[in-house]
Amino acid sequence: MQKLLKQFEKKEPEIVFEWKDSETEAEGWIVINSLRGGAAAGGTRMRKGVTKEEVLALAKTMEVKFTVSGPPIGGGKSGINFDPHDPRKEEVLKRWFKAVKPLLKSYYGTGGDMNVDEVDDVIPICRENKILFPLEGVIVGHYKKNKEATLKVINQLSKGVPLIVKNKELTPNSKKKYSVGDLITGYGVAESIIHYYNIYHKSNIKNKRIIIQGWGNVAATAAYYLSKYGGKIVGIIDLAGGIINNNGLNFDEIKSLFENRTSNSLENDKLLSFSETNDKIWEVGAEIFVPAAASRLLSQNQLDSMIENGLQVISSGANVPFADKEIFFGPISKSADERISVIPDFIANCGMARVFAYLMQENQTINDLEIFEDTSKTIYKALQQTFSKNKKHNNISKTAFEIALNQLLVK
Numbered sequence: 001m002q003k004l005l006k007q008f009e010k011k012e013p014e015i016v017f018e019w020k021d022s023e024t025e026a027e028g029w030i031v032i033n034s035l036r037g038g039a040a041a042g043g044t045r046m047r048k049g050v051t052k053e054e055v056l057a058l059a060k061t062m063e064v065k066f067t068v069s070g071p072p073i074g075g076g077k078s079g080i081n082f083d084p085h086d087p088r089k090e091e092v093l094k095r096w097f098k099a100v101k102p103l104l105k106s107y108y109g110t111g112g113d114m115n116v117d118e119v120d121d122v123i124p125i126c127r128e129n130k131i132l133f134p135l136e137g138v139i140v141g142h143y144k145k146n147k148e149a150t151l152k153v154i155n156q157l158s159k160g161v162p163l164i165v166k167n168k169e170l171t172p173n174s175k176k177k178y179s180v181g182d183l184i185t186g187y188g189v190a191e192s193i194i195h196y197y198n199i200y201h202k203s204n205i206k207n208k209r210i211i212i213q214g215w216g217n218v219a220a221t222a223a224y225y226l227s228k229y230g231g232k233i234v235g236i237i238d239l240a241g242g243i244i245n246n247n248g249l250n251f252d253e254i255k256s257l258f259e260n261r262t263s264n265s266l267e268n269d270k271l272l273s274f275s276e277t278n279d280k281i282w283e284v285g286a287e288i289f290v291p292a293a294a295s296r297l298l299s300q301n302q303l304d305s306m307i308e309n310g311l312q313v314i315s316s317g318a319n320v321p322f323a324d325k326e327i328f329f330g331p332i333s334k335s336a337d338e339r340i341s342v343i344p345d346f347i348a349n350c351g352m353a354r355v356f357a358y359l360m361q362e363n364q365t366i367n368d369l370e371i372f373e374d375t376s377k378t379i380y381k382a383l384q385q386t387f388s389k390n391k392k393h394n395n396i397s398k399t400a401f402e403i404a405l406n407q408l409l410v411k
Contacts, residue, residue: 001398004405009327013056014074015040019099026082026092030100031059033075035107036408039141040074041066041356043113044122046093047294048083054295055079057327061319062353065346067404068382069353071360073142076108084115085263097125107141110134111352114216114294115264118181118352119162133157135356143360153360160359165368172224172258180355180371186221186292188351189317191376192343192383193288194229196313199380199387200341200396206230209248209286211306213237214293216264218317218349220257222290227254231288235281238266238293242277244284285309292317292349299323300332307339312393316345328401342397346404347382351375 015032029052032040042062055077063075078100082092093116097104104110104126111134112118118134126134133154139145145153163180165171170187171178197203210231212223215238223233232248236257243249243266249257260267272280282305289306291298291314298321314321314336324330329337336342354375358364382400390399 001402001405004409005328005401007409008060008405013059016052017100017103018052019096021082021092021095023095024082024088024092026080026096028078028080028082028096029055030076030078030103030108031055032108033059033063035141036063036074037072037142038144039107039109039138040076041109041111041135041138041353042075042077043111043352044078044080044116045113046080046082046084046089046115048081050079050081052079058295058319060327061346063408064401064404065350065353067407068347069350069378070357071138071142073138076110078110078113090121093121094125094128097129097131101129101131104131104134104137105140107137109136109138109356111356112181119179123158123162135360139360149362152362156359156364156366157356159366160364160371161355163366163368163371167368167372170368170372172255176259180368181352182217183221184351184355184372184375185349186218186223186317186351187225187372188354188375188379189218189222189290189292189315189348190225190229192348192379193226193290193313193315195376195380195383196315196341196343199383200391200393204230205288207232208288209234209284209310210288210290211235211237211281211284211286213289213291213297214318215240215257215261215266216292219290219292220261222292222315222317223254224258226288226290227251234286235277235284236266237274237277237281239274240265240267241271241274242266242281243268243271244277244280246284282306283309287312289314290317291321294318295320296323297321298332300335303332303336311340313341313343315343315348317349319345319349321345329398333397337397338394341393343383344397344400347379347400350379350382354378
């Protein structure tokens with residue numbers, strides 16, 4: 001596996017697009033690792049401090065993710081180095097999408113990512129620029145459909161991604177109108193944990209103790225479903241602060257925290273400071289950890305503390321959650337994978353990519369339950385395939401990578 005991994009890491013990306021905003025200090029990059037299958041795709045993120053190297057690493061991660069979610073295309077990623085809380089954010093995004101329009105009309109597709117919302121930002125700005133849908137380039141470059149078929153698929157995407165989830169078993173609150181795009185990635189992270197315990201332990205997550213890192217869409221949604229399924233959220237850490245409850249927050253408390261988020265941040269009048277939470281949370285004791293904040297945050301000391309206090313599984317809600325310099329399998333990532341179960345990001349958080357792949361197939365049913373079930377089945381299949389190669393509780397991530405890299409590199 002190491003030989004294949006080095007080959008994949010060292011491969012130069014096929015396309016690197018660099019942008020400097022004419023009116024602000026914003027800068028951005030699109031990195032396309034390859035045009036496998038004639039196209040590439042990956043979400044658009046914005047944060048202060050984004051680098052070209054970060055975008056490159058995420059583009060490679062996307063290429064691996066597509067081996068699970070489909071379609072069989074190349075990995076790409078867009079990153080904008082700009083403060084998302086700046087009031088000029090919308091204008092920066094508009095100029096960015098105007099600049100990258102030729103790629104989005106030809107062979108590149110995108111979506112939402114950190115601090116950039118799929119439904120509220122990406123889709124309407126693309127329409128303003130006469131881009132039929134953010135994935136138009138994938139439909140043109142990979143599927144090579146004629147105009148009529150292209151419009152049918154775009155119609156499915158336009159209906160399916162912003163579809164309001166009405167199924168009472170899926171939506172946290174039918175009155176608040178959560179969309180498929182809002183919920184699906186966090187739902188997939190939760191489902192990956194459910195499937196892991198079913199496949200590897202023949203059990204469930206009832207009363208399992210859980211720590212959540214982050215409180216954006218992915219983290220909060222994963223926490224909501226895990227609590228609904230019987231898990232006990234004993235700690236949440238976010239930049240705004242944190243909550244530690246050794247007895248576990250009850251479902252109504254988690255539901256309230258989910259619904260009362262402000263700008264993807266934890267809101268509660270009893271929040272501990274970030275510093276105090278960070279000092280205590282890693283020793284609280286939990287079987288399950290969900291890193292779902294920014295990339296490259298989890299340190300070796302934090303990992304060691306959680307393992308010493310009973311950690312069994314990490315489900316990677318964030319892309320590249322370990323604080324390693326390496327793109328894949330740095331020392332912290334290896335340490336985790338060799339000692340406990342690690343569900344890799346390209347399986348755990350593939351929900352949105354899978355929805356896109358599902359909706360780009362012709363004549364699909366646009367129904368919330370069927371879309372969510374398809375994502376769950378896709379994640380189950382990937383974990384079952386991994387289990388068939390390695391039935392041990394460790395080296396799950398390594399095994400899953402081997403399966404993916406063999407698809408990408410072995411002719």
